[in-house]
Amino acid sequence: MKIEDPHALHLPLSERAKNMKSSAIRDLLKVTARPEIISFAGGLPSPDTFPIARLKDAFDRVLSAQGKVALQYGPTDGYAPLREWIADRMSTDGVRIGPEQVTIVSGSQQGLDLLSKVLIDKGSKVLVETPTYLGALQAFSMYEPDLQSVESDDIGLVPETVARIGQGARLLYAPPNFQNPTGRTLPLSRRRELVAICARMNVPIIEDDPYGELSYGGERLQKMLTMNSAGVVHMGSFSKILTPGIRLGYVIAPPALSRMLEKAKQATDLHTSQLTQMVVYEALKDGFLDQHIPVIRRLYAEQCETMLAAMQDFFPPALKWTRPDGGMFIWVTLPRHIDSQQLFEESVAQDVAFVPGTPFYPANLATNTLRLSFVTVPRPRIREGIERLGKLIASKL
Ligand code: PMP
Numbered sequence: 551m552k553i554e555d556p557h558a559l560h561l562p563l564s565e566r567a568k569n570m571k572s573s574a575i576r577d578l579l580k581v582t583a584r585p586e587i588i589s590f591a592g593g594l595p596s597p598d599t600f601p602i603a604r605l606k607d608a609f610d611r612v613l614s615a616q617g618k619v620a621l622q623y624g625p626t627d628g629y630a631p632l633r634e635w636i637a638d639r640m641s642t643d644g645v646r647i648g649p650e651q652v653t654i655v656s657g658s659q660q661g662l663d664l665l666s667k668v669l670i671d672k673g674s675k676v677l678v679e680t681p682t683y684l685g686a687l688q689a690f691s692m693y694e695p696d697l698q699s700v701e702s703d704d705i706g707l708v709p710e711t712v713a714r715i716g717q718g719a720r721l722l723y724a725p726p727n728f729q730n731p732t733g734r735t736l737p738l739s740r741r742r743e744l745v746a747i748c749a750r751m752n753v754p755i756i757e758d759d760p761y762g763e764l765s766y767g768g769e770r771l772q773k774m775l776t777m778n779s780a781g782v783v784h785m786g787s788f789s790k791i792l793t794p795g796i797r798l799g800y801v802i803a804p805p806a807l808s809r810m811l812e813k814a815k816q817a818t819d820l821h822t823s824q825l826t827q828m829v830v831y832e833a834l835k836d837g838f839l840d841q842h843i844p845v846i847r848r849l850y851a852e853q854c855e856t857m858l859a860a861m862q863d864f865f866p867p868a869l870k871w872t873r874p875d876g877g878m879f880i881w882v883t884l885p886r887h888i889d890s891q892q893l894f895e896e897s898v899a900q901d902v903a904f905v906p907g908t909p910f911y912p913a914n915l916a917t918n919t920l921r922l923s924f925v926t927v928p929r930p931r932i933r934e935g936i937e938r939l940g941k942l943i944a945s946k947l
Pocket residue numbers: 593656657658659660683685725730758760786787788789794797798799
């Protein structure tokens with residue numbers, strides 16, 4: 551029996567299950583896991599940055615001093631000291647975020663699912679930028695919305711298009727910094743315009759920001775959250791600044807929406823692991839991130855520079871690519887006649903992998919784009935992989 555064919559399963563499935571698609575990247579990672587492959591495909595952070603000793607020590611301290619609490623069930627909205635720590639970190643001189651606005655989730659991916667549960671009905675209009683994070687498309691699609699792609703250019707979402715098509719939308723998905731997959735960052739003026747337009751139309755903005763701390767120069771643009779905390783839902787994650795294996799993220803929303811998320815989360819998993827939350831709080835409460843994040847930034851900046859220099863040396867001039875100021879990704883646009891899915895197959899045969907661009911588009915798929923991640927490959931191998939890929943592309947021109 552073909553296991554992916556729902557009709558081969560003689561059970562009465564939901565319509566939703568029949569339409570479910572597997573994540574193209576998660577499937578592709580199975581192909582690219584062979585050790586001989588130079589993989590620019592994964593969205594994985596560099597394991598060299600995982601603070602193993604610090605976490606080991608924090609686990610030890612939490613289990614020794616508070617083991618009975620850490621191993622017990624906990625509150626659905628999260629461990630109170632961690633919620634307070636996040637609220638303080640998100641507050642600015644002008645805008646105070648309260649802990650009652652913070653919901654701890656099991657990775658921000660769960661935040662996307664919970665938000666979809668409370669905001670989207672079948673057929674609801676949902677606005678997303680083009681291209682966008684494929685895991686968000688997957689999370690929204692489970693609730694069968696009318697996904698509409700907003701025109702986006704080299705600097706991100708075009709506000710006029712949101713104004714034109716946004717009336718009645720249930721949400722606008724707008725990752726602001728070093729976006730996945732393109733690496734681009736939404737400038738301050740566009741953030742302000744989007745916040746004003748969406749406030750007028752009463753459309754919540756989902757500001758999904760797992761990469762915001764990874765700015766190579768250390769500077770950060772103002773969050774849309776602090777421009778309008780009544781109309782913007784901000785999502786953060788510990789995956790890229792600590793480790794993804796702990797599955798810890800958070801959603802900051804107006805208090806009434808946070809209570810809805812709490813009910814949705816009760817039904818999903820009761821709460822995020824209390825042990826994990828306590829350990830992370832223990833590891834971070836004394837300012838650890840202030841030393842740790844600069845280490846990640848430096849490493850990723852060097853890796854990015856190595857990849858950009860290799861692309862300059864080995865990619866044919868007919869290609870276009872982004873030059874990110876932070877985060878983990880570079881986005882490449884090939885000449886129109888090159889299909890990146892086909893290129894992927896030929897490239898994997900030569901032991902180099904990337905992610906073809908089509909799964910990042912909800913509609914009007916561009917078949918000539920691809921995403922490269924530079925953070926997990928050692929620098930000499932980055933050069934080798936880009937040289938091989940450049941030669942393969944050159945052979946098609
Ligand atoms: N949002 C974006 C834009 C992402 O790139 C990712 C992970 N790659 C996530 C959310 C999910 O992150 P996590 O669940 O690990 O917090």
